[in-house]
Structures are given as C-alpha cells and as structure tokens.
Amino acid sequence: MLKTPYFILDLQKLEKNLSGLRSAFTSLWPNFAIGYSFKTNNLPWIASWMHAQGVMAEVVSSPEYELAKYVGYEDNCVILNGPCKGFETMDKVLKAGGIVNLDSFQEINHIKANIQNYGSRIKVGLRINFDLETACPGETIPGKEPGRFGFNIENRDFDRAIDELKSIAGVEIVGIHAHHSTKTKSLGIFKAITKKTCECASKCSCLEYIDLGGCLFGDKPGAPTFEEYAQTIVSVLCDFSIPSEIKLLLEPGAALIASPVSYVCKVIGTKDIKGTRLVFTDGSIKHIAPQMNAIRFGYNLKTSSKNTLPRQVISGYSCIEMDRFLDLNNQPELQIDDEITIKNVGAYTISLAPLFIEYYPSVIVKNGDKYSIAREAWTTKEFTQKQKLYV
Ligand SMILES: Cc1ncc(COP(=O)(O)O)c(C=O)c1O
Secondary structure, three states, X not given: OOOOOEEEEEHHHHHHHHHHHHHHHHOOOOOEEEEEEHHHOOOHHHHHHHHHOOOEEEEOOHHHHHHXXXXXXXXXXXXXXOOOOOHHHHHHHHHHOOEEEEOOHHHHXXXXXXXXXXXXXXXXXXXXXXXXXXXOOOOEOOOOOOOOOOEEOOOOHHHHHHHHHHOOOOEEEEEEEOOOOEOOOOHHHHHHHHHHHHHHHOOOOOOOEEEOOOOOOOOOOOOOOHHHHXXXXXXXXXXXXXXXXXXXEEOOOHHHHOOOEEEEEEEEEEEEEXXXXXXXXXXXXXXXXXXXXXXXXXXXXXXXOOOEEEEEEEEOOOOOOOOEEEEEEEEEOOOOOOEEEEOOOOOOOOOOOOOOOOOOOEEEEEEOOEEEEEEOOOOHHHHOOOOOOOO
C-alpha cells in the first residue's frame, strides 16, 4: 500500500499522448517538432523522460533552463521564451543556435549592445502580440485588456522590432512565435493564430520556423482531437504557401501531461454539521488546484461501503476553510482509510503547489503493472535545506 497522498503518473497514457500528437502533425507536416512546456509540470522525472523521447525543452526562465541542462538537454534543443529569460541564459542559447523568441525591445537592445560578443551570426524569433479577442470574441484570457507578451502588431511595435533587428549586422530573424493561452483552446483560435503568424512570416529575413505555442486540448472527450488541430493549422499554412522546409513547432504542456496524472488521498475522519457530511482527507486542494479555482474534478472512490449518503463534502488537511475539492451527491458513504482518486491533474499542479502546512507529496510512475518512484515525499530535511536558523 502506497503512503497517501501521492500523485500517480500513468506512463502508457503519457506515451500515447505524445505519439498521438506527433503522428497527427507529422503525417500532414513532416517537418514538425515539439517543445515540452516545462512550466506546465516541471517534475525532473518528466523533463528527463521528454528529453529521452527527443522532445525539445520549452523554458521561460533561467531556473527552467538550468533544469533542462540538468536533465541532459543541449542548448540547441532548447526553446527560450518569456518576458524574463535572464540575459546570461539568453546569450548562451543564442550562441549555441537554440531557439530564442524575443519578447521586448529591452531584449533587442541587449542584443544590439552585445552583438560583438556572440562570435558568429545569431538567429532570433519574435513573439507576436495581436488582438486575438476581436478575431475570437470571448475566447481569450485577457479579453478586451491587452495581452502582455510579445511585439504588438496593431501599434506597429512588431514592424519596429523587425526594423531594429534588421539594422543589427549579424542577426537573422528566423521565426515567429505566437503562443496564446486561451479559455477555449478552440480550432478557431488556432486558425486565427496561424493566419496571423503566416502574415508576419514574410517579414522575417530568413524564415526557418513557425512556433504556435501550446494550449491545446489533449485526450479530453468532446474536445478537438490532435488530428483536427493538425488539419486546421496545416490547411492555413498551405493557404499561405508556407514552404514545407519551414519547421512547425508546438509547445504543449497540458495536452501531454494533464490526463496521465492522478492524485490519491485517504479519508482520515468525518463530521456531520448542519445535515452535511464533511469528509476529511490527508490530501488538499493545494495539490490539485493550487490557485483554488473551482474545478469539477473527475474522481474514483475506493470503498466497500454499501450505504449511500445524499451529500458528502470532501475536504483537505489544510486550515483553509475552503480546502474542499469534491461535493458528492448520492455516493457511497466514505469510511476512514477509503481512497479517493482525483483524475487529470498533471498540468499546473505539481509545478504550482505550495509548501503550505505539508510538504510536496510523492510522485509514483505506473508503467503497466510496474511502479517506481519519480519523487519521494519531501520532509523537513528537504524543506530546511539552505535555510539558516537564528543563533
Ligand atoms: C510560451 C508558452 N508556451 C507553452 C505553454 C503551454 O501551455 P499549455 O500547458 O496550456 O499547453 C505556455 C503556458 O502558459 C506558454 O506560456
């Protein structure tokens, strides 16, 4: 019996997600590559597994870059994005010929000031920022507010960035990056993003790649399939006569890692108050929805209970009143030691979980009927590393 709470990663599901995405795209656009989004789940085991599968590392900070290096990535297999890359990290990836998608004029100024230090020509990509909300009303996260990332097209920052970069001898503009996190992850979003990317691509001095970012659904029932995303994107690339030598990049996180991960916790007690059964567990909403957003989780109950209760509220170990993560109606009456499994919790959970009241739980990898440990549960020993005490 494994000690709860723990995350469990179904390796066969992860393999299926990766191979499904790869084959859907390579069958329509052979020059296709994936950069795994480290931020979505930065568990070192997962990062090293992605490396072993020949997946690039999509990173947005110096610590994420260092993690990529730690698990074995060469600089030329890194995609470096984000508004705060760290100039030293950016210079390393630029020098090694990795992918750097610039986000601001400060980064262009840095390149201008340091061009003599790069040794040879460098290649850069530009992240674009445009009014996706008008193209897809109600679907974007900032809505009518401006998006934060990349060079805006409507205010001509994108054109100015191109002019600036073209004025620096030794710089080639080789890529357009267009990641957008959206509410809907719809085919319409990907159509609009690909269209805008293709319109911008002609401004690159020497186009080598188009990077459409992440935020796709994975194997969620009823959502667009990998095949549908591929057909939508590739048909726009063809409409714009993008040559087949141009590399198509995606940076999925959730589409690969959300569904293979579940979270298991155990019932430790119950109370009946105001006609409601409150069920206490050794798990917490902090592990599965660290931002405490209301999510309707899929779940399994492992119980031998024959009795059914009209309502049970499943709650966590923390002292936060709203540490409640399931509201069960007409389900078996849970008993002490019964197990609750919460499904599809691989994205933005492990990487966002706080060290609040308890430490990080263990992560188990399930490969068929074999189990191994990807992370042992943290103890006070790990929590106090690098800490100084008052003396
Ligand atoms: C630049 C970039 N690429 C990729 C991703 C991955 O997104 P998702 O996990 O939704 O696929 C993100 C997420 O915010 C991102 O910011």
